[in-house]
Amino acid sequence: MLKKCAIGFIGAGAMAEAILEGLLKRREITSNQVSMVNRGDRDRMTTLVKRYGLEVAKQTIDHVALADVVILAVKPKDAEEALTFWQNRLRPGQLVISVVAGITTQTIEEFVQNGVAVVRAMPNTSCAVGLSATALCGGRAVTEQQFAMAERIFMSVGSVVRVDESAMDAVTGLSGSGPAYIYYMAEALQTAGMHAGLPAETARQLTVQTLLGAAHMLMESGKEAEQLRREVTSPGGTTMAGLEVLRRFDVAEAMKMAVLRAKERAGEMGKRGGC
Numbered sequence: 001m002l003k004k005c006a007i008g009f010i011g012a013g014a015m016a017e018a019i020l021e022g023l024l025k026r027r028e029i030t031s032n033q034v035s036m037v038n039r040g041d042r043d044r045m046t047t048l049v050k051r052y053g054l055e056v057a058k059q060t061i062d063h064v065a066l067a068d069v070v071i072l073a074v075k076p077k078d079a080e081e082a083l084t085f086w087q088n089r090l091r092p093g094q095l096v097i098s099v100v101a102g103i104t105t106q107t108i109e110e111f112v113q114n115g116v117a118v119v120r121a122m123p124n125t126s127c128a129v130g131l132s133a134t135a136l137c138g139g140r141a142v143t144e145q146q147f148a149m150a151e152r153i154f155m156s157v158g159s160v161v162r163v164d165e166s167a168m169d170a171v172t173g174l175s176g177s178g179p180a181y182i183y184y185m186a187e188a189l190q191t192a193g194m195h196a197g198l199p200a201e202t203a204r205q206l207t208v209q210t211l212l213g214a215a216h217m218l219m220e221s222g223k224e225a226e227q228l229r230r231e232v233t234s235p236g237g238t239t240m241a242g243l244e245v246l247r248r249f250d251v252a253e254a255m256k257m258a259v260l261r262a263k264e265r266a267g268e269m270g271k272r273g274g275c
């Protein structure tokens with residue numbers, strides 16, 4: 001299905017690249033199917049053209065306008081300007097997939113012509129390695145076939161859940177921003193390992209493998225996180241001592257507040273075009 005599809009990107013930043021990289025790595029598409037434009041950073045486009053073997057002649061507004069699927073990947077603060085520019089260039093029958101945090105399908109539909117289908121997606125940068133957690137919701141004019149196309153794109157770079165649009169800001173707070181929370185934790189663990197006397201590279205290796213192993217256990221063991229945690233925690237042992245410190249600092253509450261604040265921020269960005 002994707003092999004016959006011309007894919008256009010409006011925006012050439014971190015998220016556009018992660019999606020592109022994932023689709024190419026998984027061989028879902030080839031580089032000659034891709035057109036991408038940004039606002040003006042030519043060096044960035046040259047880098048992407050070289051890195052992914054994109055056809056220079058296709059990286060134009062006209063080619064993006066002809067794409068079957070157009071992925072909108074600009075910052076929320078730039079969405080209005082981009083949509084104003086693109087409103088008469090996008091055509092009925094095209095599918096627009098927006099990954100812009102906070103901006104609703106209804107807002108996008110107010111810009112584009114009738115008949116342009118809109119899907120809102122909230123992936124994360126793990127698209128680049130085929131492991132995004134993506135949530136999708138459809139706008140007013142999207143057909144099941146078009147929605148299936150969006151599902152196919154994001155399933156090829158990770159897992160997909162379909163949600164009601166009212167859940168999208170919560171998704172953004174959890175899994176859209178989530179990789180950064182995990183990287184923050186990884187930085188903290190690595191630094192902690194160094195404080196405990198390990199060389200930097202050893203602390204890094206042990207941190208990464210511990211995160212990877214724990215993620216696989218969560219995926220494959222069929223056990224809940226709570227049970228897995230209990231299995232590591234011997235009564236009176238080292239883990240119990242460590243967890244007591246995390247509880248004293250109320251890390252669970254901090255995590256909850258982080259997700260809620262990120263969700264709230266998504267709502268703010270949608271309303272005011274902030275960020």
Ligand SMILES: NC(=O)C1=CN([C@@H]2O[C@H](COP(=O)(O)OP(=O)(O)OC[C@H]3O[C@@H](n4cnc5c(N)ncnc54)[C@H](OP(=O)(O)O)[C@@H]3O)[C@@H](O)[C@H]2O)C=CC1
Nearest residue numbers: 011012013014015038039040041074075076078082100101
């Ligand atoms: N990064 C992440 O982890 C995630 C991001 N998102 C969402 O993805 C979107 C993009 O984020 P991210 O990739 O990180 O942002 P970046 O800042 O890395 O990239 C934004 C891109 O948009 C381009 N751009 C801005 N205005 C226009 C315009 N009018 N026409 C064409 N291109 C334009 C910029 O071009 P130039 O540099 O030339 O100005 C740049 O290439 C955001 O809305 C974000 O909410 C969603 C999930 C995860």
Ligand SMILES: O=C(O)[C@@H]1CCC=N1
Nearest residue numbers: 101172176177178275
């Ligand atoms: O930080 C942001 O606003 C974007 C949205 C989700 C992840 N990054």
